[in-house]
Amino acid sequence: ARGGERGVVRVAVAANFAGVQEALAERFTRETGYAVRASVGSTGQLYAQARNGAPFDVLLAADTARPRRLEREGVAVPGTRVAYAEGRLALYAPSVDTVRGAPDLRARGWRHLAIADPRTAPYGAAAEQVLRRLGLGGAVGDRLVRGGDVGQTLQFVRSGAAELGFVAYSQVVAAPRRSYWLVPRALHEPVLQEAVLLRPGASSAAAAAYLRFLRSEAARRIIAAHGYDTPR
Amino acid sequence: MGPLAPSDWQAVLVTLRLATVTTLVLLVVATPLAWWLARTRSWLRAPVEALAGLPLVLPPTVLGFYVLWALGPLGPIGRVWERLGGDRLVFSFRGLVIGSVLYGLPFAVQPLRNAFGAIGERPLEVAATLRASPLDRFLTIALPLARPGILTAATLAFAHTVGEFGVVLMIGGNIPGRTQVVSVAVYNHVEALEYAPAHVLSAGLLAFSFAVLLVVYTLGRRAGAEAP
Amino acid sequence: MGPLAPSDWQAVLVTLRLATVTTLVLLVVATPLAWWLARTRSWLRAPVEALAGLPLVLPPTVLGFYVLWALGPLGPIGRVWERLGGDRLVFSFRGLVIGSVLYGLPFAVQPLRNAFGAIGERPLEVAATLRASPLDRFLTIALPLARPGILTAATLAFAHTVGEFGVVLMIGGNIPGRTQVVSVAVYNHVEALEYAPAHVLSAGLLAFSFAVLLVVYTLGRRAGAEAP
Amino acid sequence: MSALDARFRLRVGALDLDIAFRAEPGVTAILGPSGAGKTTVLRCLAGLRRPADAVIHLGDAVWQDDRAGIFVPPHRRGVGYVFQEADLFAHLSVRRNLRYALDRAPEHRVRWDDAVAWLGVGPLLDRAPGRLSGGERQRVAIARALLSSPRLLLMDEPLSALDEVGRRDILPYIAELPARLALPIVYVSHSLTEVARLADHVVWLVDGRIRRAGPPADVLAHPEFAQWLGDAAAVVADAVVQGHDDRFHLTRLDGPWGPMLVRRHGSSEPGRRVRVQIAASDVSVGLARETDTSILNQFAVRVRDVTPTSPSDVLVRLGRDDGPALLARITRRSAHHLALAPGRDVYARVKSVAVLD
Amino acid sequence: MSALDARFRLRVGALDLDIAFRAEPGVTAILGPSGAGKTTVLRCLAGLRRPADAVIHLGDAVWQDDRAGIFVPPHRRGVGYVFQEADLFAHLSVRRNLRYALDRAPEHRVRWDDAVAWLGVGPLLDRAPGRLSGGERQRVAIARALLSSPRLLLMDEPLSALDEVGRRDILPYIAELPARLALPIVYVSHSLTEVARLADHVVWLVDGRIRRAGPPADVLAHPEFAQWLGDAAAVVADAVVQGHDDRFHLTRLDGPWGPMLVRRHGSSEPGRRVRVQIAASDVSVGLARETDTSILNQFAVRVRDVTPTSPSDVLVRLGRDDGPALLARITRRSAHHLALAPGRDVYARVKSVAVLD
Ligand SMILES: Nc1ncnc2c1ncn2[C@@H]1O[C@H](COP(=O)(O)OP(=O)(O)OP(=O)(O)O)[C@@H](O)[C@H]1O
Ligand SMILES: Nc1ncnc2c1ncn2[C@@H]1O[C@H](COP(=O)(O)OP(=O)(O)OP(=O)(O)O)[C@@H](O)[C@H]1O
């Protein structure tokens, strides 16, 4: 099964984007007739798997570093990288009436601020930048708890274990507006997510179609509806 | 089927198959090893025993990472294997089994080894004088007398394989219908904030496993014979 | 110190502390439970035994998810605990211990239960006729005779706690110096493609654990007395 | 000095145990075929099994009384139990096995050095139990039971793994115990010599019921019992020391059938009571007193009855109707030849008399 | 019909075993004090322990020969081993314990029904070993060893947990085995009756060395051995059946000391050889033949020697110098009274003669 079945795109997708990718796949299949089979994982894991011969045609990473690296290492097809989404950071605090951002972070009424691990999760790195730019790096340092990824970070907050958390805006789009603060872009580097065509999908028409589809208007609308910005 | 998607059901099937196969393979692999450990006087005993415990100390994803590399087309085992004409080991059910067996080894070896140790020499000596060959003694005396240990090894291995997902996720690649197991599916649901199916799957896992364990522990442990 | 950051070293210390405390707590908790399981004739035996095996069947992160909720300030246990004036349970070392103990329970209970079962009634009866009270018998006869099981329980619990990271990450919040453990550190290195420190930490974990296990298995299992 | 009183019932497997007996300080021997329930009786007395409808007490201490809802667990009874299979603690050396008992004894009525010396376990003290021979294990188990200073001693074939000589060395010591420690011993044995030697009271157990119980003289001489025993039949009786013959190292006794000469028995004072055992196979019968014979003891006795015990043998009970009987196992041919019948006066010639204490 | 030849050395703990003996088809009894190494010898013969410098063969089959580098493992030796502690397989019922042996036997020289009946284990077949009494376990273990149709039978105090009656029932059966199955039995026992009854050859083991070995008549009558044994001393001798006395159910034998009358022994043909055992304590000495006595057997014999064995006793060896000896344990006083000295002609009166096969 090394070549994969004809007419199926094998997509490796970062966990935070798994939900959106499902909606995308449905639309894609409707439009093209190609089926999509998704493998969800963390970007680091998907990277390691891709390097070790995983049967993935397309990688939807949560960052730009690893697609670039795959390209450099010859695992991805050069020139196929595309930024398909830009994540927005949100400060989420379901237990606070109205979240205004920096003032809430300076307030004393909370014990734990959850962020994703800056070293492995782009949203974590972004959150760290926000704290630094707000001049809070030292003040909150010992009250930070780190989730392995944004998914866990959200769970820290949802369970009440942490009062505040920097999560992906895409995770809180459905939450009451006042319980989160959409962090201004200026406070952190953009969280760009790139997709890339991997070697096993190099000659797959379906895979090429899927990468094209990601940039299509229909796809952008779906992505935007899930709380991502869509880079040009 | 309620909140569960078809892929969830596929994952259930893959999980059951994986746990069953892994448990059987583990028993087959661990039993002779444990037997040797329980009886040898070689200086190799302690090192080998310690070695068999090592898979536990690496975080599963990390262990998975190394196994993925070793079994993958670039790794020492995978390369040789594929050069010999073997199908790719990773991202297949076979790969999952290899990873799960490796990770489950300590759970199987230790209880078996203790059970064999607890038998003592005497029943085996008696059997030897009744013309039972070493293999015969092993099969007809040692194995039945080691039943509690076998039971424990099997239940720990089974339960652990059901719940494990780090190694499996890494080696299997989480491919629906092939290598996606329930544990990963639950994990994905939780990550995707789909709490309803996560709860249903978790509850199902717990209920099913409880039922299995209950049957095993009820039937498997006949009350021991009373002392006269 | 080569490729390792100071936070890695802190994580090593936290891990050792966690594994040690967890192992001790587990032995204390599991021993009476295993003793009861090995000796009771109550119908409750099989259900309780099955229950003690359940923590294994949930993926660690998922178990961690539920435990986080239960121990958190909104969960049933956390709420009561904090209302009674207790400090927050999650994101603390104490929370880690609770989670690790829960997850490690099956590894401790099963070997102990088998070891107690293998002793048989007779030595305890003899001790009773020598005026040893039930507690005395347990301490002076049952525990020493169950040594192989205690050893296995302890090594499995220790090794598993060293390697576990799902539950720990979820409940601990990965706070450097407080709840960040090596397994999470290794995992992070691998995720972050920092392979060099990942390899160093993994190798260190393996070497250290091998040394611990080797000592335990060499000293812990004196050759059994020969049959006369 | 407290006696054991026990009455209980218990079903184990196919066996229906129904027991009532009293064991005075001294040795109560339980005899009976394999599977009769002897071990089970000991287990009930130790509290290791809980019989039904039971009343068991040792002196004033009530150990079990099901009417009153009393059941004292084994570790509060203070019984010393020598199990049928010597069960030493495998994880403790011989010394620590013994210390285990000593450390938990509320008083030390048996001294360490004495127990070690009497049972000859000194050279074994640092051995692991797995490295002992069968007889060595049994001796250690006996020493351990003694060192717990029990109030009741239960012994289940304690000497079965010992050789004749080892047995001969240990028996007198066990025989002394009841007097020394003022405790009852319940002693299960298959060896009639042991029983005759030790027992103050004999319980003959068959199929879970007491077939016959009483002083050894009565139970052992009972034809039914003697018949069961066959060649091993013997009687015991009490005799009084008259004096000693120092030249030939003999002791003169006054027994129920007349004076007798036995191997010198220690330096017992005249007037002391001793017990003698005479095996039925050691007694022959003649019509006249004979002089030029190596047989020292000839009693003028009257035949009480003659019971055929096999096609070739009869068992002749001799003695006065109101005294203890003497048993002679002789051939039917001899009985015919001598015209033995109840009332006939004969001489019983006793080849050997064993003095038991 | 193959004999066992064994020669080996072994150090176990403090014991230094150094053994060489030959066991012809028939019963070789090993006697000796506790800890002498008896069990260890059996374990070496079975191959469960590997002694040094060993040469062990059974007939043509070499089991161990360290010069030639041969060591046959236990399961290829075909030994039936009744262990000192009856070790039944705890996970198998009695029936399946027995079948375990039967299923692995290359031939069935002992039939299932026979073994079950002889050892009376029929009612126990469906029991778990944990629910048997001590004696029951021992009988099952014997049956199991027999059902494996061994070429050599090793029995380590196989009857120690049995009562006198059970023993009496099983002994004759064991006595028949060597002839029936043409195999040697090596039999460890503390009971002289068992040994005298069964043994064709006696090995007296002390501290790991053979102190004395030979036909029972020689070993048992040896003063050193008799002295060790004390009261239990006895001799054995062969006799030839002359005929039967049907009226009194007796058998006439021609023995080394003259004709004798014994309890009817089966229906043995005149001319058949049988073995008789006479305990030293059953023999008295007189100067004249006596008539009106229940004693059937009186032999005119000559005193060979008189050995003091205790301050009160002597052991008198009687008989011709070239024939087997008869032992009489009598008091020193009687010896003096009858002026017993080598060469004196006396009558040996034998109270009871046990015919052993
Ligand atoms: N746990 C048990 N379950 C069922 N039957 C049992 C159990 N223990 C003993 N028995 C049976 O009860 C009877 C009495 O056993 P017990 O051990 O008291 O006999 P015993 O008189 O000591 O015999 P022995 O002299 O052979 O030791 C035997 O028939 C035995 O098979
Ligand atoms: N494994 C062992 N290690 C050390 N010494 C041992 C071992 N087994 C037996 N012995 C010692 O060797 C000697 C002989 O033991 P063995 O069991 O052969 O004696 P035995 O003649 O059978 O005695 P018994 O009549 O008491 O059963 C004993 O002193 C015993 O303590």
Ligand SMILES: [Mg+2]
């Ligand atoms: Mg018994």
Ligand SMILES: [Mg+2]
């Ligand atoms: Mg022995």
